[in-house]
Each structure stands twice: as C-alpha cells, then as structure tokens.
Amino acid sequence: MDELPIGRRVAYWRGRRKMSQQVFADRLGKSKSWVDKVERGVRRLDKFSVVYDIADVLQVDVTLLLGKEVERKPETQNCIDQVEVEEIRAALERYDQMSAFFQAVPHSPPLTEMRKAVSHAWLTYQHAKYGVLARALPKLLRDAQAADSAHASSDEASTAAHLLGQVYQIASSALRKVGEHELSWLAADRSIAVSQRAGDQLLAGLASYRVGSALLALGRVRPSLEVNVNIANRLAPVGPARPGEDQLSVYGMLLLNGAMSAARIGDSATVRDLLYGAEQAARELGGDCNHYWTSFGPTNVELHRCATAVELGDGRLAVEAHEKMNKAGFHAMLPERRAHHYLDIARGYTQIGDVEKAGEMLLEGDRLAPSEIRCRPLAHEVLSDVLRRTRGTPPAPIAELAEQMGVGV
Structure with a gap:
C-alpha cells in the first residue's frame, strides 16, 4: 500500500471500517462530496490537522495514511497494530x-523446526x-x-x-x-x-x-451454536471404552463454546445442558489439562459458568460463582485464561453496579497479562463504562490504566 496516493489509502481504510462515504463525512464534519474528491485525488490533503482527524475517525496510525513506516509506541509493543494485521x-x-x-x-x-516454532507460538x-x-x-x-x-x-x-x-x-x-x-x-x-x-x-x-x-x-450466534454442538455430538464419547484425554478435552471445549453462543441468545436451558455435559467430561478427564492446547478441565468449566452468566446478563450469579471458585485451580491456569476471566468478572460487576470492583478486576487482569486487557476492544468498552459511572475522580490506578490504553477519563 506504500505506493498508493493518500486518497486511495483513505478509501481503503474507510472500506475496512465498513463506513459509507456519508457516515465518514458526517464523523469528520465534512461533506460527502469533499470525501469523494479526496479519495479520487481531485482534492489534496495538505493540512496535517485534517490528516490527523481522518486517522482518528478511521482508528489507524496517521503514518499508515502518509505511507510511512509505523513507529511503534512502547505501550503498544504488546498489542497487534494495523501493520501487523495487514502482514498476517x-x-x-x-x-x-x-x-x-x-x-x-x-x-x-x-x-522438526516447525514443530518447535508452532509449540512456541501456542505458548x-x-x-x-x-x-x-x-x-x-x-x-x-x-x-x-x-x-x-x-x-x-x-x-x-x-x-x-x-x-x-x-x-x-x-x-x-x-x-x-x-x-x-x-x-x-x-x-x-x-x-x-x-x-x-x-x-x-x-x-x-x-x-x-x-x-x-x-x-x-x-x-452469527445461531450458526456458531450449531457448529459447536454438531461437531461435539460427533466427537461425543460412546461405548464402554474409556475415551482418550485429547478427545474429552476437544469435546468439552466445543460444549463450552456452544454454551457461550446459547447464552448470547438468552437460551438458559441450553446453557445449563451444555455446561453439564462439559462438567461431566471434565470430571472424566480427572483434572485441568492442556491437551491440544485447550486448557480444558474443571476450572475452565467454572470460568465458562461465570462467562455465560455474564452473557445472560446475570452479573450477580457470575460474581457468586467467581467467589466460590477453586482458587488453587484458578491460579494454576495459564495467564490468558485468568486475565480473560477477570475481564468477564469486571463485566459482571458493572452489571450489578459495582464499578469499583469492576475496576479492580481490570487491574488484576492487567497485572497478570497486560495484553489481554490493553489490546482487546471489549476491555476498552468495559473501562469506558467504569469511568463513565465513577462518581468524582477515578482512583489513580484506573486513571493511569485509562491513559495507557487511550481511554478518555
């Protein structure tokens, strides 16, 4: 894209953000005709202030619009930026x-080298x-x-x-x-x-x-539910022979993912059935494992019990389940799983109006695995909600996290 004129780059990123010319123009405070002329190269962008405004609306680094190599800021080193997305x-x-x-x-x-590289990527x-x-x-x-x-x-x-x-x-x-x-x-x-x-x-x-x-x-919630449940049914343990640990792990994760989909559409009965099936698989597995890089086991089932409660809008149930969780099992989980859970529980606390505890959960997740909090759009939304609903000045650690994440206080 480096050889493209700046107008073409603007059109490209506008398309990536799924904005019409009219919506883009409205957000910029310009006319649709102005946007069209810029993208066709009829009108030059000769003011840096306008280029920076465009970059803000498109949520890209301004250097991407100027065709220069991005200078990565220290606080974004552990996130995935637009350049890396395009390379992928x-x-x-x-x-x-x-x-x-x-x-x-x-x-x-x-x-042999590929196996090592793939294992390292999973970790x-x-x-x-x-x-x-x-x-x-x-x-x-x-x-x-x-x-x-x-x-x-x-x-x-x-x-x-x-x-x-x-x-x-x-x-x-x-x-x-x-x-x-x-x-x-x-x-x-x-x-x-x-x-x-x-x-x-x-x-x-x-x-x-x-x-x-x-x-x-x-x-696409229903197709998500269908693909998880259909494949889980095909991998379900049948017969008297004890299923392998790999099979139980993959089967259990499909059920958990299906439960998340069911929760999104408010189907609490299906959530309950799928969690029960996953719980049975975890019990047969005998403990928390990482077969096929799944992190499946009793603790991950409990994490999903909390997450599905949040998706169903029952923050109180999520918080109660979190407080009853086996702490030893939880602390043995890998950082991504634990930080992801803290984000879920932060959402749960916002649902019951306890924004102070929600902020604490975000900070716990950030201390454990900063990228899971700072890089995820969902975490930005939760932090924005916490800031908006905090009376007076937010606590210093929350204000600092918001500044580092670029979330307005």
Whole structure:
C-alpha cells in the first residue's frame, strides 16, 4: 500500500471500517462530496490537522495514511497494530499449494523446526504475549504453508498439514482477540480444510471451535451454536471404552463454546445442558489439562459458568460463582485464561453496579497479562463504562490504566 496516493489509502481504510462515504463525512464534519474528491485525488490533503482527524475517525496510525513506516509506541509493543494485521492478511492470502501445482515448491524449514516454532507460538498465545505473536505469525504462516506444499506428496504430508492447521488456529484466535473477526473466521475456515487433509478429527474439531468463536464474534450466534454442538455430538464419547484425554478435552471445549453462543441468545436451558455435559467430561478427564492446547478441565468449566452468566446478563450469579471458585485451580491456569476471566468478572460487576470492583478486576487482569486487557476492544468498552459511572475522580490506578490504553477519563 506504500505506493498508493493518500486518497486511495483513505478509501481503503474507510472500506475496512465498513463506513459509507456519508457516515465518514458526517464523523469528520465534512461533506460527502469533499470525501469523494479526496479519495479520487481531485482534492489534496495538505493540512496535517485534517490528516490527523481522518486517522482518528478511521482508528489507524496517521503514518499508515502518509505511507510511512509505523513507529511503534512502547505501550503498544504488546498489542497487534494495523501493520501487523495487514502482514498476517497477506500471509493468509497466499495460495502456495496452488502455486506448487505449476512450479517448484519454495524452500521450507525442516518439520522438526516447525514443530518447535508452532509449540512456541501456542505458548506465546496462552501467555497473552500478543505483540510478540503478531510479529512472528506472518513468517510462521509462510513457513507452514511452504512446508505443507513441499511435503504434499511425501510420507510427511499429514504432519505438515497438521502443523499448518495449528498455525491457522493460532492466527484465528489472536485476530479475534483484537477485533479482526472476518480475518479470524477466514483463518479458522482454512484450518478446517487443512485438518481434514491431516486426517485428525480432533484437530478438525478444534478448527470448528475456532470457526464457532469467530462466528459468535461476528454476531452469527445461531450458526456458531450449531457448529459447536454438531461437531461435539460427533466427537461425543460412546461405548464402554474409556475415551482418550485429547478427545474429552476437544469435546468439552466445543460444549463450552456452544454454551457461550446459547447464552448470547438468552437460551438458559441450553446453557445449563451444555455446561453439564462439559462438567461431566471434565470430571472424566480427572483434572485441568492442556491437551491440544485447550486448557480444558474443571476450572475452565467454572470460568465458562461465570462467562455465560455474564452473557445472560446475570452479573450477580457470575460474581457468586467467581467467589466460590477453586482458587488453587484458578491460579494454576495459564495467564490468558485468568486475565480473560477477570475481564468477564469486571463485566459482571458493572452489571450489578459495582464499578469499583469492576475496576479492580481490570487491574488484576492487567497485572497478570497486560495484553489481554490493553489490546482487546471489549476491555476498552468495559473501562469506558467504569469511568463513565465513577462518581468524582477515578482512583489513580484506573486513571493511569485509562491513559495507557487511550481511554478518555
């Protein structure tokens, strides 16, 4: 995009933000005709103040509009910025397998190195180091795609496909965290196709989980519920033989994700049934585990019990469940899970009008995993709500967090 005129860049980012020319013009305080002339290059943007106003409305760094390399600020180092999103998008838009049909496959790293890189990426995600992950993902995607193409006709084909399927899922999860829901859906959908080539039903089941999460984030709640429940039913343990721990973990996570979808539409009966099924699976599993990078177990079921209560609008139930939770199990969870839970409970406290406790929960999450709070649009909304409803001057730690996150006090 560096070679594009500034007007074309404005049009591009306006389209990405799904704004019509009229809406964009209204937010700028300009006419639709003015916007149209700027985007066509008929009218020059020669005032920096106007360029900064446009960047604010489009929620992009001004350097993206000017075609310069972004200078990342220290406080955004652990988040995913627009440049990194576009690099991930470019990697997802590659079609190496199709290219391999016509020409020699480019060099790919050894699969042993790929396994280590993929495991490291999973751990980076589960420790909520989203900025670190974002800077590694474009190359990891390209390498995994190249490896998948290079081994397409070898004995290692299923292994390479499995690794690529995992990378797509990591990308999907990270993109959803920062509000890039369409791109998250694309990555998850890619993982389903690759997982089928890998011949791994559980990996395909987890890919379906990611698709369900992306659909839920997009507001496509019923399709999200259907995909989670349908695939969970196919992976449900049947027969007298004890199911494997991997199977129980993937099955349980699909039920939990389905419960979140059911809660979004207010179907409390389905929420209760799905949580019960997940609880049974966790009990059979015997404890908290991280099979297939799921963090599934009794504690994660309790976290979802709180989260579904919040989605149902029952903040008091969520807070009560939080207070009764097994503290040892909770503190043994990975940082992303715990910080995510603090954000959910902050929402619960706002629902019952206790904005002071809501603020405390945001601070707890920020201390544990800053990226989970500072990088997520949802956390910005909750913090804005806390500030708006706080009488008088907000506590100094909350005011400082708001300043660091760019949320107006």
